[in-house]
Amino acid sequence: MSIVSSRYDIARFGMERFSSSPRQADLLIVSGRVTHKMAPAIRQVYDQMLEPKWVIAMGACASSGGMFNNYTILQGVDKILPVDIHVPGCPPRPEALIEGIVRLHEKIRAGIPPAYEIRGVAE
């Protein structure tokens, strides 16, 4: 949330518009831990997005389950969604997330297709 604030300001990169509706969004940032109860809801949100679409897994918990290896936390959101960028940290600093977004921009400019075209979800 801090990246939208005036100090870290992702508006510099053109990313300040938070879309409330998945139908009008290009990027899904999964921030924080994902539980098994929440996983179908996130998958539904992802499916509602129109292509091309990208996913950033923000934080250690979204990338891999983080410090929680137990009965309720999905060990990485890449088990249900194809993820383009993983941003580590618990919690990741705003600068880290901005770095992730900038690298995503570079990936797109370099012509690398979104993750759903080159890989699926983890096993």
Add this chain to the structure above:
Amino acid sequence: MSNARLRLAFEAVPGVVETREAYAETTLVVDPARLVEACTHLRDEEGFNLLSDIAATDYFGWGEPGVAGYIGTAAGRDLHEPGSQGLAQVPTPKPKRFSVSYHLLRVGDDPARVRVQVWLDEGEAVATLVPVWPAADWFEREAWDMVGVRFEGHPNLVRILMPDDWEGHPLRKDYPLGGEPVRFSGED
């Protein structure tokens, strides 16, 4: 309120089986059949108007030697081995498998806290406290969901934190932590 006055007040609570004082906290162990009576007395006569928390605990495996933890060798480690740092004694045995602790608070001119505790075995149920303090609703649902303690008369005893179709009660000691084994890069 001085400790002496508080102790005298607690003697009048119906259904108390045992009173324990430790760490400046009072625990009233109550007969599960008389729980509602005891809590109504505490709410009306003693003024404990806020139910702070309901905590259900599973004591399965309490005090058994050889409980292995992640600190130790692959074969496990006996935490009760003498010679380890201090306190090499087996903890005092508990009467039954589950305890449900109700933490009450008196919000008023004479603040006080008390813990009301009931002991239950597997399959035993205890009366619900929703008619006494409506705040008990979700706390009892959580105790049911996590530990599997039944509350008789609860208007809506369904799972609250786990998905509705989940099987098992996660906070029981015989329920595994779950999760996945960690894979390291470089090994196959």
Add this chain to the structure above:
Amino acid sequence: MTVVPSTRIYEGTRIPPRVPTILDVDPHKHDLGDILRVNFGPNHPSTHGVLRLIVDLDGEAIAGIEAVIGYLHTGFEKTMEEKSWWKSVTYPARIDYLGFHANELEYVLAIEKLLGIDVPRRATWARMALAELNRIHSHLVWLGTAALELGAISMFWYAFDDRDAVLDLFELAGGTRFHTRYVQAGGLAEDLPPGFTDEVRKFCAAMPKSVDEYEAILDKQKIWLERTKGIGLLSAEDALALGQSGPVLRASGVDWDLRKNMPYLAYDEVDFDVPVYANGDVYDRYKVHMDEMRESVRIVLQCCDQLDEMDGEPWIADDRKVVLPPRHELHTSMESLIYHFKIVTEGYRVPEGEVYVVIESPRGEAGCYLVSDGGARPWRVKFRAPSFAALQATATVVQGALIADMVAVAASLDFIMGDTDR
């Protein structure tokens, strides 16, 4: 302690009779065939995290509501049972991720109570200062997000700018913006850096002006008043019956703050007031949050004065069985080396017992029920989450509100889903 009689707010009780946390639709309305069931799903921009509200609407008015939680249940309590006492301190901060210091503090206070060790006063005052800074941080985020949802979008940017200033102070002390894991059983993990109190004083000089600015924007703003005054009423009796605490209880007319009524740390040695408002609506909860920010600044300044006097004093207890010895001792003392080895490999042991420690977190009464079996790991940790209790009041406060008001009311209860679901 004053309690405002309920007739000032509404007559009798509004707690739903069948299930206290579910507002049932009047069966007559069902017969008229006008009820629309809407799902405010777990993924919604205005529900402050993954809360699911199943709302029955009669036109625009709310006829029934049920809150479904559990979408962020992380299994903290079970995970902490497998970690040693020292390592498990990293977990509580992530429960209420805005009031992180409060959660770490209540857990560590519970461990210290069982251990019976004395915490040096420098650590106590530093913990108090950080707890109040944490309160300011939490209230700023609350203000920013609540105002954002009601349409006062610029408040979000103003509040977050100040919030970044608070997080800078946490970074100065603890090394990271939040989830600092700065408290440790026995005191603080490390001493406060030199110049910390000067930076805090600079922040505190600017903060009251910021709060004045926020109040100037919102206090008399017509739209804000219409959207918050008289909405989301909760009487004092209902609030106590539903286990409410913190700003929600104080906005309903009950003068109750654990820092004043059951002081912990050194709160009985500082001078501050507790804001209490009598109308029990969203506006009063907003006013309580604003006034609390000012009072927190007062407390922090007093803490800074005390900390300057205590410069050079130890910041952690001397008990080598629990606390790591200072590194320079490891070169000369054999016992220190053994203690260090024991603590790092096995971890320290906490005597058998059970305690319940409660503190006033930014959301209200946050407690930790800790059961130890005398071993190196906790047997049972249960966190009393103020947000869990706050969400139970949803069915009561939302009565008489329209669908647009529901967002305001839900925001005013100040819940965090991590805290609710643990």
